Amino acid sequence: MNMEMNKFKTLGEYLKSRRNRLQPEAAGIRNSYSQRRTPGLRREEVAILAGVSTTYYTWLEQGREVTASREIMESIGRALQLTQDEWMHLFELWNPGSALPLPSISIADSKLSPQWRDIIGQLNYPSFITNERSEVLAWNNAAAEVIADFSLVPDPGRIMLRMLFMDQGLRRRMVNWEEFAQYSVAVFRTYYDMHMNDSWYKNMVEQLMDDSPEFAGMWQLHNIQAKRVNRVVIQNLVTGCAVTYDINSVANLADHPGLHICIYTPLSEYPFTDAETGRLN
Structure with a gap:
């Protein structure tokens, strides 16, 4: 897996983990009585809260190579109610510069x-x-x-x-x-x-x-x-x-x-x- 694919995959896994953690009630979604297959929000619910299409958000979680602007990432971050550290981590994963390999640390x-x-x-x-x-x-x-x-x-x-x-x-x-x-x-x-x-x-x-x-x-x-x-x-x-x-x-x-x-x-x-x-x- 090349670096770009790995970056998108990691970002998708991170978004999914934050979505699974957030309960519907905490996101202002009430009277959701239908059976849920996920422990937290559904993808479509995050998409609505973030103001993006369900397909677009699904592709992000699946690790597809889709272009996301800073405004979109900010909207998703707000929808997922990220902490300050989680905001920073999200942008480290999203920023194209973060895909560059970091220098290895000598352990000798x-x-x-x-x-x-x-x-x-x-x-x-x-x-x-x-x-x-x-x-x-x-x-x-x-x-x-x-x-x-x-x-x-x-x-x-x-x-x-x-x-x-x-x-x-x-x-x-x-x-x-x-x-x-x-x-x-x-x-x-x-x-x-x-x-x-x-x-x-x-x-x-x-x-x-x-x-x-x-x-x-x-x-x-x-x-x-x-x-x-x-x-x-x-x-x-x-x-x-x-x-x-x-x-x-x-x-x-x-x-x-x-x-x-x-x-x-x-x-x-x-x-x-x-x-x-x-x-x-």
């Missing part, structure tokens, strides 16, 4: 400037360097103690998104695991669509969908999310307390576009409660 440890390893090594807070694939390239001692001992994970599998679903120890210690997992999948989906011609993303997602039904369920929602300060609660193995961290990201490191430092800044600490029994551990 030797390509990472030693100074950045030294910098995160000086930080007291858990910190690691990752790329848009969520591959962990470097980390400090605090990250190994609080998040995971990345040195024990074989290099090809040192992928934070995969560890989030497959590392059972990390999952048990992450108090708000489901919320954080949904956010992480949505951020990764944003990069996935931006790198639609990179086979690495496709292979990784297919493998993780086979390995984790929970990931497969979240992935099929097609949610997207721009990376921003996020919050996670992790049990400290030493103190037995759950610590709340704000995750700050320092992006676009010198000479390494696409890489960023994730810094876990602690906010509070409280006794860890077992999610199943409700008892303090």
